[in-house]
Amino acid sequence: MKGIRQLAEHLDISIGTVSRALNGKPDVNDETRRRVLAAAEELGYVANQSGRSLRQGMTNVIGLMLEVSRETIENSDDFFLGVTDGLQSVFSRHKLDLVMLPCPDDEDPHEYLKRMVARRLVDALILSATRRTDRRIELLEKARIPFVALGRSASGGSYTWMDLDFEGVAARGVDRLVAKGHRRIAVAAPSSDINLGYLFVDAYRQALQRHGIAFDPALVIRVKSSEQGGYQAGHELLMIEERPTAIILIHELMAIGLYRRLAEAGIVPGRDLAVVGFREEPRTHFLQPTLTSFRMSLRDLGAQLGETLLATMPAYADHYPQGARNRIWPLELVPGESDAFTLNQKNRA
Amino acid sequence: MKGIRQLAEHLDISIGTVSRALNGKPDVNDETRRRVLAAAEELGYVANQSGRSLRQGMTNVIGLMLEVSRETIENSDDFFLGVTDGLQSVFSRHKLDLVMLPCPDDEDPHEYLKRMVARRLVDALILSATRRTDRRIELLEKARIPFVALGRSASGGSYTWMDLDFEGVAARGVDRLVAKGHRRIAVAAPSSDINLGYLFVDAYRQALQRHGIAFDPALVIRVKSSEQGGYQAGHELLMIEERPTAIILIHELMAIGLYRRLAEAGIVPGRDLAVVGFREEPRTHFLQPTLTSFRMSLRDLGAQLGETLLATMPAYADHYPQGARNRIWPLELVPGESDAFTLNQKNRA
DNA sequence: CTGAAAGCGCTTACAG
DNA sequence: CTGAAAGCGCTTACAG
Numbered sequence: 001m002k003g004i005r006q007l008a009e010h011l012d013i014s015i016g017t018v019s020r021a022l023n024g025k026p027d028v029n030d031e032t033r034r035r036v037l038a039a040a041e042e043l044g045y046v047a048n049q050s051g052r053s054l055r056q057g058m059t060n061v062i063g064l065m066l067e068v069s070r071e072t073i074e075n076s077d078d079f080f081l082g083v084t085d086g087l088q089s090v091f092s093r094h095k096l097d098l099v100m101l102p103c104p105d106d107e108d109p110h111e112y113l114k115r116m117v118a119r120r121l122v123d124a125l126i127l128s129a130t131r132r133t134d135r136r137i138e139l140l141e142k143a144r145i146p147f148v149a150l151g152r153s154a155s156g157g158s159y160t161w162m163d164l165d166f167e168g169v170a171a172r173g174v175d176r177l178v179a180k181g182h183r184r185i186a187v188a189a190p191s192s193d194i195n196l197g198y199l200f201v202d203a204y205r206q207a208l209q210r211h212g213i214a215f216d217p218a219l220v221i222r223v224k225s226s227e228q229g230g231y232q233a234g235h236e237l238l239m240i241e242e243r244p245t246a247i248i249l250i251h252e253l254m255a256i257g258l259y260r261r262l263a264e265a266g267i268v269p270g271r272d273l274a275v276v277g278f279r280e281e282p283r284t285h286f287l288q289p290t291l292t293s294f295r296m297s298l299r300d301l302g303a304q305l306g307e308t309l310l311a312t313m314p315a316y317a318d319h320y321p322q323g324a325r326n327r328i329w330p331l332e333l334v335p336g337e338s339d340a341f342t343l344n345q346k347n348r349a
Numbered sequence: 350m351k352g353i354r355q356l357a358e359h360l361d362i363s364i365g366t367v368s369r370a371l372n373g374k375p376d377v378n379d380e381t382r383r384r385v386l387a388a389a390e391e392l393g394y395v396a397n398q399s400g401r402s403l404r405q406g407m408t409n410v411i412g413l414m415l416e417v418s419r420e421t422i423e424n425s426d427d428f429f430l431g432v433t434d435g436l437q438s439v440f441s442r443h444k445l446d447l448v449m450l451p452c453p454d455d456e457d458p459h460e461y462l463k464r465m466v467a468r469r470l471v472d473a474l475i476l477s478a479t480r481r482t483d484r485r486i487e488l489l490e491k492a493r494i495p496f497v498a499l500g501r502s503a504s505g506g507s508y509t510w511m512d513l514d515f516e517g518v519a520a521r522g523v524d525r526l527v528a529k530g531h532r533r534i535a536v537a538a539p540s541s542d543i544n545l546g547y548l549f550v551d552a553y554r555q556a557l558q559r560h561g562i563a564f565d566p567a568l569v570i571r572v573k574s575s576e577q578g579g580y581q582a583g584h585e586l587l588m589i590e591e592r593p594t595a596i597i598l599i600h601e602l603m604a605i606g607l608y609r610r611l612a613e614a615g616i617v618p619g620r621d622l623a624v625v626g627f628r629e630e631p632r633t634h635f636l637q638p639t640l641t642s643f644r645m646s647l648r649d650l651g652a653q654l655g656e657t658l659l660a661t662m663p664a665y666a667d668h669y670p671q672g673a674r675n676r677i678w679p680l681e682l683v684p685g686e687s688d689a690f691t692l693n694q695k696n697r698a
Numbered sequence: 699c700t701g702a703a704a705g706c707g708c709t710t711a712c713a714g
Numbered sequence: 715c716t717g718a719a720a721g722c723g724c725t726t727a728c729a730g
Contacts, residue, residue, distance in 0.1 A: 003723055014701045019725055029699055046467030050408070051723030053399035054706045061470065063448075073430040073647075074631045081422040081451070088453045097465075099412075100449035102430070104437045116446075118395030121410065227631065260635055282423045282576065283632065286609055298422075352707055363717045368709055378715060400707030403722045 007045045011035060022047065053120070061097050062087075062309065063122035065113060065136075067129055069105045075226040075253055077281055079298065080128075083150070086302020087126070094316060096123075110135050117143045124313055126150060126305065130161075131193045148309040153195050160312050162305050162327045164279075166196050166250065167203035169294055172333055173248040173276040174207035176292075181343030182274060183213055186244035188233035188254055191222040200250050219244055223254070230254030234261030237273075245343055246274035252281040255291050255338075274339035279331065289337035296331045304329070356394045360384060371396065402469070410446050411436075411658065412471035414462060414485075416478055418454045424575040424602055426630055428647065429477075432499070435651020436475070443665060445472075459484050466492045473662055475499060475654065479510075480542045497658040502544050509661050511654050511676045513628075515545050515599065516552035518643055521682055522597040522625040523556035525641075530692030531623060532562055535593035537582035537603055540571040549599050568593055572603075579603030583610025586622075594692055595623035601630040604640050604687075623688035628680065638686035645680045653678070 008015040013032065021028045021036035039045070053059045064087065066072075066080060080100075088098050099122065103112040113136050116122065123146070127136055130151035137156035140147045149161040170187075177185050187204050190197040205215045221236045223229035233254060237247060238261070249255055255277040262269060269275040270289040277284060277293035284291050304327065310316035311323020357364040362381065370377045370385035388394070402408045413436065415421075415429060429449075437447050448471065452461040462485050465471065472495070476485055479500035486505030489496045498510040519536070526534050536553050539546040554564045570585045572578035582603060586596060587610070598604055604626040611618060618624040619638040626633060626642035633640050653676065659665040660672020 004725095005723080015724080016702075016726080017700055020700090023725080025726090027699060032699080044463075044467070046464065047725095048403075048723050049468035049470055050399045050402035051706090052725075054397075054403050054708085054723080055725045057706070059399070068430050068434060073427050073434060076425045076427045076430055078422050078425045081417050081425055084451050085417060085422060085453065088451070092453070092456075097468075097470075098451065099470075100451060102433050102437070102447065102449060104434065104441070107441075114393075115395065118393070119398035119446075121398055121446075121448075256635075286605075353709095354707080364708080365710080365718075366716055369716090372709080374710090376715060381715080396709095397707050400722090401709075403707080403724085404709045406722070 003048060003051075004045070007036075007039060007043065010043070011039055019047075058123045058315070059121065060095060061099055061122045062091055062124050062126070063099055063101045063116060064126045065109075065116070065128065066100055066102045067105075067109055068102045071224060071226055077252055077283070079252075079279075082298025083302035083305065086297075086299040086304070087306040088302075089299070090303050090306030090310065094310070094319075110139060113139060117145055124309055126309060130195050132195045132198055133193070134195075146309065146313045148305060148312065150305060151195055152199065160308060160324055160326060162301075162308055162329060163199075164196070164296070164301075165328045165330050166200045168328075169250070169278065169331060170200050170203035170248065171207045174204060174211065176333070177246045177248070177274055177276065177339065178211045178213070180274065180339065180341070182246040184216075184219065184242065184244040184246070185213075186219040186221055186237055186240070186247040188221050188223055188230065188247060188249045188251075188258070190225045190250065191229075192225070194225070196250065204248070221247075225251040225254070227253040227257040230257030230259075231261045232257070234258040234265075238265055238267075244273075246276070246339065248276045249278050252277070252279040252284065252293075254278065255284050255287060255293070259287055269338040270336075270340050274341065274343075276339055277336075280334060287338070289340075292336040292339045293334055294331035295334045296329065301329050352397060352400075353394070356385075356388060356392065359392070360388055368396075407472045407664070408470065409444060410448055410471045411440055411473050411475070412448055412450045412465060413475045414458075414465070414477065415449055415451045416454075416458055417451045420573060420575055424577075426601055426632070428601075428628075431647025432651035432654065435646075435648040435653070436655040437651075438648070439652050439655030439659065443659070443668075459488060462488060466494055473658055475658060479544050481544045481547055482542065483544075495658065495662040497654060497661065499654060500544055501548065509657060509673055509675060511650075511657055511678060512548075513545070513645070514677045514679050515549045517677075518599070518627065518680060519549050519552035519597065520556045523553060523560065525682070526595045526597070526623055526625065526688065527560045527562070529623065529688065529690070531595040533565075533568065533591065533593040533595070534562075535568040535570055535586055535589070535596040537570050537572055537579065537596060537598045537600075537607070539574045539578075539599065541574070543574070545599065553597070570596075574600040574603070576602040576606040579606030579608075580610045581606070583607040583614075587614055587616075593622075595625070595688065597625045598627050601626070601628040601633065601642075603627065604633050604636060604642070608636055618687040619685075619689050623690065625688055626685075629683055636687070638689075641685040641688045642683055643680035644683045645678065650678050 004015045008018045021033040103109050125147040128150045130149050130153040132154050134153040134155045152161050152163045189201050221233045223232045277291040280293045280295045307320050307323050311320035353364045357367045370382040452458050474496040477499045479498050479502040481503050483502040483504045501510050501512045538550050570582045572581045626640040629642045629644045656669050656672050660669035
């Protein structure tokens with residue numbers, strides 16, 4: 001089956017009527033509609049997207065931009081596929097398809113995005129891994145393409161974003177550790193310009209202040225957001241004079257590398273050092289001792305993200321009246337053994 | 350900047366000339382071309398893809414279909430992102446963009462693919478996770494869409510595929526283990542209909558035969574292709590009477606789960622049981638004792654896959670004269686400690 | 699309820 | 715070397 005013209009000829013009616021029948025418009029005779037639908041099914045006709053897009057000015061495709069660096073490849077976790085799952089559960093209600101747009105490492109993300117926008121492959125976009133200063137946001141605002149940022153940024157005007165509650169992780173991590181007697185609490189924060197690093201360290205500093213603990217810059221260990229980064233964090237932690245008694249991590253895979261480095265040094269998490277991990281992930285499930293970490297549903301996050309995006313799109317906003325606002329996604333603390341001990345006086349600094 | 354019409358008005362020339370200049374056609378005055386290019390750059394004009402696609406009958410987009418199940422989400426590894434990287438390195442030479450098409454778990458892959466094909470979002474497709482019987486192949490053959498399957502299948506006619514050398518893994522694994530004195534060698538094979546399971550078990554059986562060892566169906570442990578599957582494989586292995594002295598795995602993450610189950614039973618890989626893992630992966634690097642496994646470059650595989658696909662596309666075939674043939678991708682054995690011991694007579698069955 | 703026609707934004711023979 | 719025009723496959727006012 002080629003195009004709508006062939007289908008119309010086959011049915012011996014006009015292409016306008018075929019189109020109306022296929023698109024569920026009213027004002028089509030029931031019997032006619034039935035015949036058209038049956039013939040389309042039988043002949044495997046589906047409208048050519050370029051033709052539709054050109055006429056309608058929209059593609060019915062949503063893009064999720066991904067940045068694929070060596071580091072993200074080697075530290076693939078379940079985050080994006082999990083979120084994708086939730087996104088699609090929302091988009092499928094509206095016959096929208098999701099495509100993932102992987103920006104290669106050797107291409108400038110800004111240029112890549114510009115090209116995708118200009119080509120009008122998608123009606124709307126989801127950004128991720130937002131940086132403190134992120135030119136992509138201004139680009140999309142200027143191009144007037146609906147988008148949602150998964151992650152906050154200091155760039156841009158009044159765009160819509162969703163983000164994880166990094167502040168909550170910092171605050172609850174510190175509260176919990178202080179309650180167990182810790183005063184020297186380190187954090188492993190990202191060394192990159194990714195925005196969450198700023199949010200996390202700020203919140204950590206504020207939490208310390210609340211407890212009357214002085215902020216010590218030496219306890220902010222800057223490493224890559226990866227398993228290797230966790231290993232490195234462990235390494236640097238061991239070299240701090242007046243060694244911290246606890247550490248909070250801000251990437252899911254850091255715990256694995258950290259445990260490894262600690263094991264090499266004969267240090268047992270939950271006995272010699274309190275460890276609070278970040279997001280619970282299949283790979284961290286089997287750490288021994290079990291890791292205190294934070295739980296969230298990737299699928300639910302994806303679904304909410306999808307609804308938020310649709311709420312910013314004129315064609316779908318009516319379905320999501322509450323939708324177009326910024327949201328912080330909560331994480332639930334799941335206690336493990338990695339920070340289970342209470343510091344006695346002798347150990348305290 | 351809206352469309353080519355506005356750009357042409359701005360330059361006070363016809364849209365035809367603008368188009369020719371932009372697309373690098375000959376027969377355009379150098380000065381005219383220069384002006385057009387400069388104006389397009391300045392005004393940020395890029396051709397609307399729907400308009401181009403409709404006229405040219407191609408989209409300049411290649412799709413990589415992914416099946417996203419709960420299991421694949423939870424067992425995300427570096428495979429697809431790594432391959433994507435290599436694919437893009439080839440596609441970018443021809444100004445082709447790659448999009449990943451994630452088929453949701455709750456949608457029939459065949460229907461999903463049908464929709465993508467019918468909508469003509471992409472010019473060509475890459476399939477992955479091919480099954481023994483895979484209707485997607487016939488669908489694409491019938492639709493006359495260029496495609497390459499990453500993975501063999503018993504379905505379809507004379508399509509082009511690329512696949513990993515599962516037979517080589519089985520053969521070299523068995524050879525190596527037999528040389529170390531093993532006779533009872535188990536394999537952990539996928540429980541699904543994925544085609545590689547058939548190839549692997551057949552090759553395993555042939556390798557045993559070559560060494561005059563009887564094939565024992567009880568030693569083919571069917572589990573999920575995942576970390577959990579590896580754990581399960583360990584569990585089942587322990588229950589086999591006349592326990593195997595070695596096991597070969599056919600999924601990268603199985604080793605992690607297997608090690609865990611063995612540790613629970615107090616069994617040490619490389620001392621009490623010989624373990625040959627599958628593909629070397631960042632997550633398996635840190636297993637102790639180090640894992641004997643197979644190495645390959647995902648990026649090189651992706652690049653080869655990209656060239657093979659382009660060779661099947663009339664518009665690009667000329668660039669890749671050697672391209673459109675089936676290829677088995679080799680893996681290099683990397684010895685580790687997990688199978689380093691030689692079985693002494695006492696231990697032999 | 700249906701048909702005829704316009705037009706979305708491009709590229710490309712064709713004429714000059 | 716450039717312009718005018720056709721037409722890719724659709725959807726949608728508009729007329730009847």
